[in-house]
Amino acid sequence: MKQIILASLILMILPRAAFTEEIDAAAGEALMKLNREFINAHAVARKLNLETGGPIILLQDGKLVLVRNGAETTSEIILTEYDTVKVFAHMPVAIYLMLGPPGAGKLDTQRLQQLAEYHGQIDRVEKQIEHIGLEGESLKRQKQLLADSRKFLETVIQRQEFSTEELYAFTRSMLPMIQANIAEAAASQLDAMHRQVMAWKKEMTPEEWQKLRVSVKGAVLARDGNLAMQYFERLLNLEGPGMRLIYMERYVPPTPMLTLLATRSVDRGISIAFFDNPDRMFRDVLADAAAAHIREMKFD
Known part of the structure; x- marks a missing residue:
C-alpha cells in the first residue's frame, strides 16, 4: 500500500516539475524580448539624437572630424x-x-x-x-x-x-x-x-x-x-x-x-x-x- 501511495505521489510531482520548467523558459524568453525592445528603442533614440542634435566634433588619433548635416569632414x-x-x-x-x-x-x-x-x-x-x-x-x-x-x-x-x-x-x-x-x-x-x-x-x-x-x-x-x-x-x-x-x-x-x-x-x-x-x-x-x-x- 505504501508503495502505491509513493508511486502516486511521484506521478503527481513529475508533471508539475515539467510544467514549472516550461513556465521558467517562457518567462525567460518574455523577459529577453522585453529587454530587446528597450535596446532597440535606445538605438532609435540615439540615431534620432545624432540626426537632430546639431553638429559634432570628434577628436581622435590626431584628427578632427566634423559631423554635420549627415556628412563627415x-x-x-x-x-x-x-x-x-x-x-x-x-x-x-x-x-x-x-x-x-x-x-x-x-x-x-x-x-x-x-x-x-x-x-x-x-x-x-x-x-x-x-x-x-x-x-x-x-x-x-x-x-x-x-x-x-x-x-x-x-x-x-x-x-x-x-x-x-x-x-x-x-x-x-x-x-x-x-x-x-x-x-x-x-x-x-x-x-x-x-x-x-x-x-x-x-x-x-x-x-x-x-x-x-x-x-x-x-x-x-x-x-x-x-x-x-x-x-x-x-x-x-x-x-x-x-x-x-x-x-x-x-x-x-x-x-x-x-x-x-x-x-x-x-x-x-x-x-x-x-x-x-x-x-x-x-x-x-x-x-x-x-x-x-x-x-x-x-x-x-
Whole structure:
C-alpha cells in the first residue's frame, strides 16, 4: 500500500516539475524580448539624437572630424613640428627607461648592447639634424638635447655602471629643454586645432554653434588636464565635461588592465626621475603648457 501511495505521489510531482520548467523558459524568453525592445528603442533614440542634435566634433588619433548635416569632414591637426619635438623630448626618457627601472650598478652585456645601439641612433640623427625642418632656438635646443644625451651615454658605456644619483642628475638637467619642447608641441597642436575649428565655425549658423557637441578620445593617464579638453572648455565656455563635451579613454590592447597597471608604475618612476613629483605623469604632459598657451589665444 505504501508503495502505491509513493508511486502516486511521484506521478503527481513529475508533471508539475515539467510544467514549472516550461513556465521558467517562457518567462525567460518574455523577459529577453522585453529587454530587446528597450535596446532597440535606445538605438532609435540615439540615431534620432545624432540626426537632430546639431553638429559634432570628434577628436581622435590626431584628427578632427566634423559631423554635420549627415556628412563627415576630417582634418589632420598633428603637424610635423609636433612629432619632431616630441621625439627629442622622449630621448632622455628613453635613456632613463633603459637604466632606471632595471636598477643602478654594473651593466650586463645585454644592457650595454642596448645603450650602444641607442647611442648609434643618436649619432645618426645628429648627422641629419639640419634637415629635420626646425630652425632658430628650437633647432639649437634639439642639438643640445642630442649632445647631452650622447655624452651621458658615452660615460655610462665606458664605465659600464652608473648610480641612481648620476641618472637623476642627468634626467633633471634635461627637464628645462624637455619642458620647452612640450610648450612648442602644445602650441603647435592648439594652433592647428584652433585654425580648423574657427574655419568650421564660420560655416555654421549661430544656432548650430550653440548646439555644437564635442567628443575627445585620449590616453587614460592624460585625462586630467587634457590639452584638447582644456581647449574646448574655453571655446564653448564650459566649466568641465558634461552634455556638450565628453572624454573617452583609449586603451592599449591586448591586455588593457595589465597595461594600465604597468604603465602607472613605470610612469611614476619617470615622474620622480624628471619632475621630482611622483604624480606628474598622471595627467596630460602638455597640460601646463596648454593652459598657458590657451590664455594667449583669441577666441572672438
